[in-house]
Amino acid sequence: MxxxxxxxxxxxxxxxxxxxxxxxxxxxxxxxxxxxxxxxxxxxxxxxxxxxxxxxxxxxxxxxxxxxxxxxxxxxxxxxxxxxxxxxxxxxxxxxxxxxxxxxPDRGREIAGLFTAANAAMDELFAGCTEDELQVIAGFLHRAVEAVRTAATGL
Amino acid sequence: MxxxxxxxxxxxxxxxxxxxxxxxxxxxxxxxxxxxxxxxxxxxxxxxxxxxxxxxxxxxxxxxxxxxxxxxxxxxxxxxxxxxxxxxxxxxxxxxxxxxxxxxPDRGREIAGLFTAANAAMDELFAGCTEDELQVIAGFLHRAVEAVRTAATGL
DNA sequence: CTCATATAATACGAGTATCGTAATATCTCC
DNA sequence: GGAGATATTACGATACTCGTATTATATGAG
CATH class of the missing domain: 1.10.10.10 (Winged helix-like DNA-binding domain superfamily/Winged helix DNA-binding domain)
Structure with a gap:
């Protein structure tokens, strides 16, 4: 592959x-x-x-x-x-x-269950990061969301 | 807002x-x-x-x-x-x-032009980051892509 | 208080996308 | 050379999206 x-x-x-x-x-x-x-x-x-x-x-x-x-x-x-x-x-x-x-609420949990594998993989990723790194990533993503939002609405 | x-x-x-x-x-x-x-x-x-x-x-x-x-x-x-x-x-x-x-190629550039605003906003975000931070973010995203890919194909 | 206007959601119809199946063309292996 | 596998596309049934019109309620002016 x-x-x-x-x-x-x-x-x-x-x-x-x-x-x-x-x-x-x-x-x-x-x-x-x-x-x-x-x-x-x-x-x-x-x-x-x-x-x-x-x-x-x-x-x-x-x-x-x-x-x-x-x-x-x-x-x-x-x-x-x-x-x-x-x-x-x-x-x-x-x-x-x-x-x-x-x-x-029960329906929400039912859906969340199907995302379990993805969530677990993500958590594993997080486990390999330091607290500072997570902070950097979270900060970046949060600002990226806002940046894309304003760019999208600006059209 | x-x-x-x-x-x-x-x-x-x-x-x-x-x-x-x-x-x-x-x-x-x-x-x-x-x-x-x-x-x-x-x-x-x-x-x-x-x-x-x-x-x-x-x-x-x-x-x-x-x-x-x-x-x-x-x-x-x-x-x-x-x-x-x-x-x-x-x-x-x-x-x-x-x-x-x-x-x-010309069509590709034409499309890219419409993403100019978003790209500029992103570049501005990157400018406010240190080289190390960019490295952390890039590394995380790359691994996240793989994690989600395997989770998605695993269904 | 009454009426005109604005707003939220939905009904309806026209146009179009998606997907399962079948068909066509080509490749690979024996 | 022929059988089976693979890549793509044609076709039809079903379902989705969106523009417009409609209903119900709220808000503001007189």
């Missing part, structure tokens, strides 16, 4: 990092597709589910903005997710036009 | 990193969708184009395996990309069943 991620001959260390970030995106997408296949869901569905479970209860509109999707598309995604019981729609008592999305 | 990426109250530093990786994936996806919208392409199309341009000339089958897509799906994607002139199909002289995919 040949090494699939070349990204080797890039001169600048920054270029290597950029390439690895893109590869990581593709790989995480594949992981999502495989997990989704087990669950009868698609990549974008899992993304939305992940956003809801990590970034707290959200409205469909807010979720659509965060994911960069059309509100009507979000309706279809939520229909799929709700049909499978992965997520529930509740009326917001404060604004009855609005809806809040919530992931039942 | 409230901070959208919370990922703050996670206790373990590893959990923070995992959360940021997921957020980064979503944001890179949004960036891809926005850039794609300018070009009349979709997210997955740009992913494939990126894989071809960075991981050298590839066959459709190999590309489908790397991206985790059905070969027939890849045909549709390649049809779109070729119709727009983003990519050419050439017969492999060694194996005439096979096809090699190639991105015309």
């Amino acid at each position: 040949e090494p699939v991620t070349s990204s080797a001959r890039g001169q600048q260390p920054g270029d290597v990092i950029k390439g690895d970030l893109r590869d990581l995106r593709v790989q995480l997408g594949m992981l999502n597709r495989h997990v989704g296949a087990r669950l009868g869901l698609r990549e974008v569905d899992l993304d939305c589910l992940d956003l809801v479970s990590r970034h707290g209860p959200l409205s469909p509109g807010a979720l659509a903005r965060q994911a960069g999707l059309h509100p009507a598309t979000m309706t279809g995604i939520l229909d799929r997710l709700e049909r499978g019981g992965w997520l529930v729609r509740e009326r917001d008592p404060a604004d009855r036009r609005s809806v809040v999305l919530r992931v039942p | 409230e901070p959208v990426t919370s990922s703050a109250r996670g206790q373990q530093p590893g959990d923070v990193i995992k959360g940021d990786l997921r957020d980064l994936r979503v944001q890179l996806g949004m960036l891809n969708r926005h850039v794609g919208a300018r070009l009349g392409l979709r997210e997955v199309d740009l992913d494939c184009l990126d894989l071809v341009s960075r991981h050298g000339p590839l066959s459709p089958g190999a590309l489908a395996r790397q991206a985790g897509l059905h070969p027939a799906t890849m045909t549709g994607i390649l049809d779109r990309l070729e119709r727009g002139g983003w990519l050419v199909r050439e017969r492999d002289p060694a194996d005439r069943r096979s096809v090699v995919l190639r991105v015309p």
Whole structure:
């Protein structure tokens, strides 16, 4: 099996990092597709589910903005997710036009279970790092998220 | 504007990193969708184009395996990309069943231009890091790609 | 208080993508 | 030379995405 991620001959260390970030995106997408296949869901569905479970209860509109999707598309995604019981729609008592999305805790754990292998591999990676290194990585990633966000919304 | 990426109250530093990786994936996806919208392409199309341009000339089958897509799906994607002139199909002289995919250099630059803002933001991030820190980050990302790859194929 | 306007979510239809299967062309090995 | 394997693509059924219109509720002006 040949090494699939070349990204080797890039001169600048920054270029290597950029390439690895893109590869990581593709790989995480594949992981999502495989997990989704087990669950009868698609990549974008899992993304939305992940956003809801990590970034707290959200409205469909807010979720659509965060994911960069059309509100009507979000309706279809939520229909799929709700049909499978992965997520529930509740009326917001404060604004009855609005809806809040919530992931039942047991369902969340069920999904997390399929990511166990990936999580374990990551934890092993972390175990080989010093506290300072983890700090550097976390700081970088956090700022990278913001940088990409502003670049994306700037279009 | 409230901070959208919370990922703050996670206790373990590893959990923070995992959360940021997921957020980064979503944001890179949004960036891809926005850039794609300018070009009349979709997210997955740009992913494939990126894989071809960075991981050298590839066959459709190999590309489908790397991206985790059905070969027939890849045909549709390649049809779109070729119709727009983003990519050419050439017969492999060694194996005439096979096809090699190639991105015309000028088209590659055209696409890269739309990522200029994101690249600049990234470069600015790199400028604020020491050489050692970049080394740590690059090393981590590279191993993370491999970890996720094996976890994904393990399903 | 009433009405006009704005906002949130969804229904609906047109266009399009995805994927399983089958077909075609070529290679490899005996 | 022929049988089986492999790479790619054609085709059709199914399902998704997105623009627009619709319903329900909130907000502000008169």
